[in-house]
Amino acid sequence: MEKMTMMDYIKETPAQAMKNIEDYATLCAPLVNYAEEKKMRRLWLVASGSSYNACHCARSFLMHTLQMEVKITTPYTFTWYEHAIADDDVVIVVSQSGYSTNAIAALDKIRALGYIGVALTGNVEHDIKDHADLVFDYGVGEELVGYVTKGVTTLTLYLMLFAIAYTKRSEKLDEVKKAIKLNEEMIDKAQTFVKQHYKDFSSMHSIYVCGAGAGYGIALEGALKSGETIHIPALPLEMEEYIHGPNLQLTPSYTVLLIDGNDAASNRVQQIYQATRSVSEHTFMLSNAANLDDDHILTLSDMVESDLTPLVYLPFVQVLAAMISQDLNSVKQHPLLKKFKSYADAKTASFINYDEDD
Incomplete structure (x- = not known):
């Protein structure tokens, strides 16, 4: 049997x-019940890597639906620097694999402070369970490849579904379902788009990925995926911050991907796209802007509200990383990374490297 791939x-x-949407009440019930018991006034999401990025993808939707502060921090920062928890805070430590050493350390810190350790994971029987009081499954199913994709989208979705279930706003489900249908369309169109611009994408030496609002989470994940699979410097930037310094090193050889929220800020995104395109032909945008006819802009048949954009656009950055890294055979790590991990590993000893990339 052939190994599963990112694609x-x-x-x-x-x-x-779609299955998770249909089962959302049951899937989210354990966390909803806990949050209701806590009389939640603020939500903390403690996560790293792609889980951190997924939390940012969901943050705008969470804030606007829950009508409360949603704080996202990394486990390292939480453990050592920022852990002033209030009694009515709900603090969730996220780790898809259930093997992340920093997530485990954050849970240990929470319990040492006298609070309940809550883990949200894709693998409830992995090592994280031994460091948490409550362990919730967010519904990814199986994903063995370390460069996670399904887990990012399903975690983003779970957090959104949790907000819907907690606030009893089931009328929002139709728009969420629409987003997932567009997710499927994006998977197909992204493959065509990457092939259409194959010389550009297969010769990247660096990439800027820019977004704002919910799109900032996509930018974070797009940069991470390109960096860890294609092995090029990849920088995520908030849209306007990109033109306040980082743009000054642009040359015609740079690759820049802009993510449009298709909202009131779209005109500014389009201006920044055109400005960047005037310097580099390796400039691309995800947008449904009707006024731009440009083969470097990927458009879909429809769009959803801006807060749901990650459910629609995440597949593009995933497909890009999957296709180019596979063709370039670029995921293989430098031999010295084994020495690196002997000093500072990010996973517990139970972790099995399915990718065999080291």
Whole structure:
């Protein structure tokens, strides 16, 4: 039996997402019940890597639906620097694999402070369970490849579904379902788009990925995926911050991907796109802007509200990383990374490297 690939899991995502939407009340009930018991006034999401990025993808939707502060921090920062928890805070430590040493350390810190340790994971039987009082499954199913894709989208979705269930706003589900249908369309169109611009994408030496609002989470994940699979410097930037310094090193050889929220800020995004395109032909945008006819802009048949944009646009950055890294065979790590991990590993000893990339 052939090993599963990033692309396999990307293609599995819409079906898993639709299943989770149909089962959302049951899937989210454990966390909803806990949050109700706590009389939640503020939500903390403690996560790293792709889980951190997924939390940012969901943050705008969470804030606007829950009508409360949503604080996102990394486990390292939480453990050592920022852990002033209030009694009515709900603090969730996220780790898809259930093997992340920093997530485990954050849970240990929470319990040492006298609070309940809550873990949200894709693998409830992995090591994280031994460091948490409550362990919730967010519904990714199986994903063995370390460069996670299905897990990012399903975690983003779970957090959104939690907000819907907690606030009893089931009328929002139709728009969420629409987003997942567009997710499937994006998977197909992204593959065509990457092939259409294959010389550009297969020769990247660096990439800026820019977004704002919910799109900032996509930018974070797009940069991470390009960096860890294609092995090029990849920088995520908030849209306007990009033109306050980082743009000054642009040359015609740079690759820049802009993510439009298709909202009131779209005109500014389009201005920044045109400005960047005037310097580099390796400039691309995800947007449904009707006034721009440009083959460097990927458009879909429809769009959803801006807060749901990650459910629609995440597949593009995933497909890009999957296709280019596979063709370039670029995921193999430098031999010295084994020495690096002997000093400072990010996973527990139970972790099995399915990718065999080291």
